[in-house]
Amino acid sequence: MPDFIPVRLTGVGGYLPRDIVSNDDLAAKYGIETSDEWIRTRTGIAQRHIVSGDETTASMAAEAARQALDYAGVSASEVDSIIVATSTPDRVFPAVAVQVQAILGMTKGFGFDISAACSGFVYALATGSALIQSGQAKKVLVIGSEVFSRLLDWSDRGTCVLFGDGAGAVLLEAGGKQGEGILSTHLHSDGTTGDILYVDGAVGCPSTTQHLRMQGREVFRHAVVKLSQAVDEALEANGLTGEDIQWMVPHQANLRIIDGMAKKLALPAERVVVTVDRHANTSAASIPLALNEAVRDGRIRKGDLVLMEALGGGLTWGSALIRM
Incomplete structure (x- = not known):
């Protein structure tokens, strides 16, 4: 068995769509029978971001990834793997991760998606860590990116008021001290x-x-x-x-x-x-x-x-x- 390889989290990034939709906006735009008070008291939600124009699961994931790489001071060419957790891919295939790979200009490594709904990021984090600990990768981008607004039934106020769109990313790297x-x-x-x-x-x-x-x-x-x-x-x-x-x-x-x-x-x-x-x-x-x-x-x-x-x-x- 190989020696245990510590896995550090060295970069963070995020992207939120340009359009901000308040609770009152939801009621007006989609004709939902609800109110700001009704939503806030039950969920704590006041607003959400919704994709528009050219924003997609892949484009948001790529921007969040760029930020994580910049934070860590790592170039895309150094990344060995991309894992995207999503339930809302732009296409059935190729995977969002492979699309991100192309957007970032990566010509090596591999990418794949994980579907575990709202737990997807934790699943992807565990998978990225395992890839590093097994020696298959040294640097892994782990991304969560979603456009849940495209899954919603806007006549069902019990669900449509709850969700928003966005993407977040972290960079995992091999190395560091035990206990970190x-x-x-x-x-x-x-x-x-x-x-x-x-x-x-x-x-x-x-x-x-x-x-x-x-x-x-x-x-x-x-x-x-x-x-x-x-x-x-x-x-x-x-x-x-x-x-x-x-x-x-x-x-x-x-x-x-x-x-x-x-x-x-x-x-x-x-x-x-x-x-x-x-x-x-x-x-x-x-x-x-x-x-x-x-x-x-x-x-x-x-x-x-x-x-x-x-x-x-x-x-x-x-x-x-x-x-x-």
Whole structure:
């Protein structure tokens, strides 16, 4: 067996579409029977970004990747692999990752997509880390990019008010000290719960709506239990307690879920990165977008211990611990 190779997170980046749509804008533009108060009190969301013009899953992913590379001081030619977590690819194939590879001008390495809904970034982070630890890559771009606005049924206010578009990226690199970088990742899924959060069809099912469908109360109930288990698993695997966590960067689905997890860890609000109020739920992009914001504004610093957690359709869920 090869020696354990530490995996550092050295770059962060993000992209949000140009168009900002407030809750009031949603009601007016799409004729939804809702209000700013109704959405805020149930979700914490005030606005979201929606793609327009030439913005696509691939173009947003490429811009977020460029920012992560610039932050790390690494050129695209040095990257060995690109992994994109997305449920909203521009094409069935080639993969978004391969499109990003072309946009960045990369002529070596390989790319592929991961579909794990809102947990996709945690899944991609675990995969990128494994590629480095196995010696197959030294530098891996891990990206979450979504255009959920194209999956929404704008007549269903229970779902259409929840989501936004965007992309976030990180660069992983081999090297560093033991106890730094990605400490552990923990992935789970349960296919028997797939009918509470799903997209109704795809290319192989042309007679379906291809809209997102969700049983909100059931998803909330599962989220509280499963995310708690994933967080406990991450802490136990590293011999830590909630008191050791300096920052939580959760999937940005619902402010009540985020607050519940913070209370479980006894984390004060100022130690939890929250973007759901401005970004809404950007699915696989939400964690890297939130991380990018908190790193760039100076909240998260080198050496800080960061917990990430997410749950999405599948159901899929997972957690990750990172020493920045």
